[in-house]
Amino acid sequence: MDHIAWMAWTWQTGIFFAVLVAGLTAMTLLALRRPEPEKRGALGILTRRGDRLFISLLGGAFLHLLWLGLFGADLLLIASALSLFVATAIFRWV
Amino acid sequence: MAMQKVINNKAWFLVPPVLLTVAFSAVIPLMTVVNYSVQDTFGNNQFFWNGVGWYEELLSPSTELGGRFFDALWRNLLFSAIILAVEIPLGIAVALSMPRHGWPVATCLVIMAMPLLIPWNVVGTIWQVFSRGDIGLLGWMINHIGIDYNYTQGPTSAWFTIIVMDVWHWTSLVALLCYAGLKSIPEAYYQAARIDGASRWAVFRMIQLPKMRRVLIIAVLLRFMDSFMIYTEPFVVTGGGPGNSTTFLSIDLVKLALGQFDLGKAAAMSIVYNLMILAVCWVFYTVMLNLDTDRRA
Numbered sequence: 454m455d456h457i458a459w460m461a462w463t464w465q466t467g468i469f470f471a472v473l474v475a476g477l478t479a480m481t482l483l484a485l486r487r488p489e490p491e492k493r494g495a496l497g498i499l500t501r502r503g504d505r506l507f508i509s510l511l512g513g514a515f516l517h518l519l520w521l522g523l524f525g526a527d528l529l530l531i532a533s534a535l536s537l538f539v540a541t542a543i544f545r546w547v
Numbered sequence: 548m549a550m551q552k553v554i555n556n557k558a559w560f561l562v563p564p565v566l567l568t569v570a571f572s573a574v575i576p577l578m579t580v581v582n583y584s585v586q587d588t589f590g591n592n593q594f595f596w597n598g599v600g601w602y603e604e605l606l607s608p609s610t611e612l613g614g615r616f617f618d619a620l621w622r623n624l625l626f627s628a629i630i631l632a633v634e635i636p637l638g639i640a641v642a643l644s645m646p647r648h649g650w651p652v653a654t655c656l657v658i659m660a661m662p663l664l665i666p667w668n669v670v671g672t673i674w675q676v677f678s679r680g681d682i683g684l685l686g687w688m689i690n691h692i693g694i695d696y697n698y699t700q701g702p703t704s705a706w707f708t709i710i711v712m713d714v715w716h717w718t719s720l721v722a723l724l725c726y727a728g729l730k731s732i733p734e735a736y737y738q739a740a741r742i743d744g745a746s747r748w749a750v751f752r753m754i755q756l757p758k759m760r761r762v763l764i765i766a767v768l769l770r771f772m773d774s775f776m777i778y779t780e781p782f783v784v785t786g787g788g789p790g791n792s793t794t795f796l797s798i799d800l801v802k803l804a805l806g807q808f809d810l811g812k813a814a815a816m817s818i819v820y821n822l823m824i825l826a827v828c829w830v831f832y833t834v835m836l837n838l839d840t841d842r843r844a
Contacts, residue, residue: 460575461582461594470578498833511829514822522606526599 480506494547505547509540577821583814590808601815612812616819618791619799626706626795627774630713634770635763637714638721643755645726659719671783674712678784698785702792705785709793712780717773721766728759761838768831775824796820 480503491499500508513536520532584601586594607613645655662670678698680686689696698704732754740750778797781787787794787802794802800820804813 458592460579461586461588461592463582463585463594463596465596466578466582466585469581498837507829511822511826515826518602518606518819518822521599521603525607526603529599 476506496547498547500547502544505544508547509536509543512536512539512543580814580817583810584818585811587811597811601811602819605812605815605819612816615791615794615799616816619794619796622793623775623777623795626710626777627771629710630717630774631767631770633710633714634718634721635767638718638766639725639759639763641718641722642725642729642759643751645722647730656723659723662716662719665716667779668783670712670716671780674708674715674780675784678708700789702789705789705793708784709781712784713774713777716780717770721770724762724766725759728762729755732758761835764831764835764838768828768835771827771831772824775827 484501484503489501491501493499513533516536516539517529517532520529520535583594585597585599587597587600588594601612604610604612605616608617641659645659646652665673677683678686678696680690680697686696686698695701696704696707698708736754737750740754745753776797777795778801781793781795782798782801785793787798791799796816797820800813800816803809803816
């Protein structure tokens, strides 16, 4: 492990990136096995699953930052719950 | 969508080298920055867990870190807005007045391309000397017509210098992009407009501007991103001063990371900065993609 000591890993960020990589891999496999056409949703733009995942992740990141800025680090899990809710909505309607 | 064509998958072999390059140049450094952003360090490669502490501090304007971050952010957005408001109309105007035929075209293109070929730090040095009150032509002249101008002491002078420098450096890019858009308009459109007796304004509004829409979006994207990430030129000319008046986001980030060696704070700031750029990129990318599909539909 000494050769990656400079990257200053923590188990929390490790899990974060593992989930991210797993998500991307799953989406890639899904796109290969079950390709889907683009659809036009509430935003009026053409999206596939991958686009919706990207919007959800980026939106989730900004939701967490907004929560931190407005209410501080306590109850940050509420922001996570909100992000999940928003992500569901994005996958459903965007 | 059923695809009947046989797809040749050999091209995928070209992807691994790219993946490897991107991994070393972007993904691994970015992961490290994420790791830094949740920890504190006193050097010696020893890290201490800090959770979202840096982010919380960064996003609260009442703290020292948050205050300087938001100051730099507003400053940077103002800078981007000003240079876009100047460079886009000016670029269109220059493109419209460029010659369309014969040898003047080549001459114009070469002259226009010259500022784009000069390295950023050299541009900074040119303007630093050019704007000096004692030996610089610009600074000397402004002072001699009776305006108090000193970019090392007056924030207004510093902003003026940096904006004029950016306009000098990058308006050509907008102009060249617009010129490319204008060249793609068939002569028949202009003939039809002449037959209809269209005014110069109507020709611009109904023929030239719509044809330039795509290149203009690209120009706005490029100029926004570049000005939002600007570092070298203001660093060379003003070093972020006087005071902090021209400290834009990237300059502040470097001060924080390499000047004060606050790796945790700097990493949190990098991530937020990066997310903003990612969001803007996505918006522009989507707009461009949809322009394309709208036209096809």
